[in-house]
Amino acid sequence: MNTNSSPSVFGAVRLGYLVIETDRFADWRRFGTDAIGMHHDDLAADLMRFRLDEQECRFLLRRGPAEDVVVTGWHIDDHASFERIEARVRAHGVPVVQGSAEEAALRGVERLLRFPGPKGITQEICTTPVVSSEPLRMLASGWVTGDSGMGHVAITSTRPAQLRGYFDTVFDARLTDYIDETISGMKLKIRFLRVNERHHTIAIAAVRGLPLDPVRTRVQHLNVQAATLDDLARSYQRVHELGFHMALSVGQHTNDKELSYYARTPSGFEWEVGWNPVVVDESTWQPSTHQGISIWGHTPVGQTIVGKLDQFRLGIRSLAHRETTVPALSGAGVPDD
Template sequence: MGYLVVGSRKIAEWKDFATNVIGLHPAFDSSGELAFRMDEHARRLIVLDDDAEDVLAVGWQLDSDIELQVTLDRLARRGVSVDYISDGRAASRGVASFHQFVGPKGLLIELFTEPTLDKSPLNMLCSGFVTGAAGMGHISLMSREPEGCIGFWQELFDARVSDTISLAAGNKTVLDVTFLRLNQRHHSVAIAATRGRPLDMFRTRINHFNIEVATVDDLSFAHERCAESGFKITRGVGRHPNDQELSFYMMTPSGFELEIGWDALTVEEASWQEGKSYSNMSTWGHDIPGRFSSELGISHVVQIIRSLSGKEYLPW
């Protein structure tokens, strides 16, 4: 994952959140656009003045022009319309150019090979982020068409299933989560789906995105900043059983979550054991604060009702 584009009218809140809570480096600030750095990439998080209050697009970096062409050929065989963009929109993403098409749930997928690099010193509130070949983090989304959604990532990007988590209520499994990797990061995309009747509990295209800090102190300080800022911690510190990441979750100004983590394992392809499944999202922790739990329950019920009608978009 190369970059994330958010559409929001809450520009001032996003500036405060990204700079003073997450601790990112402010790279660009105008009345209608914000951009932030995490590393030498000129832009990782972009916020555009838009009323979506949602993630608009995710950029995915391909290693070479050959890989890009292979991906474009796959899209062409599926009859997917792709736009080539090299104007100011590319500059706003911090890339020379990109190819854009509409992906699952209406999320714009943007493919690029040439990020703009900025090696000037970073002014951040942490020692650094884990990026490099693993990209900037991962996204998680809920799908009412899980087979098609998982198949999309597998067919287009050769995504591999790292493992799965199945959650039960009583003796009945109610939710399955599939974790897909595109590189050595345990997962770049996670797809959740209800068993039985397909439902979507989230208003936004993704339910959260994740970034990984360099040290446990960075994680602790980020948690303190969030607790003192007025932005809501939605799940306290805990550890996931599959990728072993220590993390906590907070609500962004646009109503989807950000997970800040540390110490996630990396996958060695030659020795990775396929087919593992877990029965809990957390080995310990990740508790939902009581007051927020009630608010979350109400919003989920409203969205579940909305999800009963209409069809979820998939490119094929």
């Protein structure tokens, strides 16, 4: 539901780009170009980009120790919606910083603003993505982007109501559905939020009954949508042949019906390549709860007892650290429907 007094910006927002901080440039170049099949551009010794389509930048990689997604970039369709979002953030007393011309150029955008986001992930809004004149050079035939954005991000959280409240306040995000799942003995509830017709752009997973976060990275996985089933199958084969770790085998999700697999990136979070998810019809859609993430498949690949113990240790360690939120933009949190 829209808790804002200003007109809704739902539908004018889409995931535009992500900034990843890593010291593993050689591995990321192989992963993004040779395994996933994206277009790659080296900008400098400590900067590179991947493209999915005609836009100059979809992933900006900068050198640093985080080994994680550090920025989520949102393309806003029009200047009125951009200014509406900026006004909302400022009205809640949250600092807004204007990006420099150089920062905007690296992201291939205009009119760049940033402000704090949940789990320490900086949120950026921008207008007018720059279209590259350079032809795409990539192994994939194409990726589905356009008005619904470039895919989605999934985040694990000990404070899911606050995260949902944040994206409702800032972007008028709508609840699409829930999934209840048990993974390695932990009962999870996953909330799926949309900001346009894409089934979800944000997924928030929380352990039921415990303020526990079993994932080291801020982002658990990110998703890109392959143009064809053949593209998905070929990239799956390349990930195996090049020796990158597969997290989950090919399967089909219960809620959005997307066919996908999950590979482990050089930074440790997961990268989902999907195909053919459902598109939400706003006139008929009603949120519902699904049991389990998959109709079939998505079985763990190469998971060991040591890996499970490491995940358990991370979860226990998270109990001692309060998760970063932005209370001013989270309201009281949005209760589950």
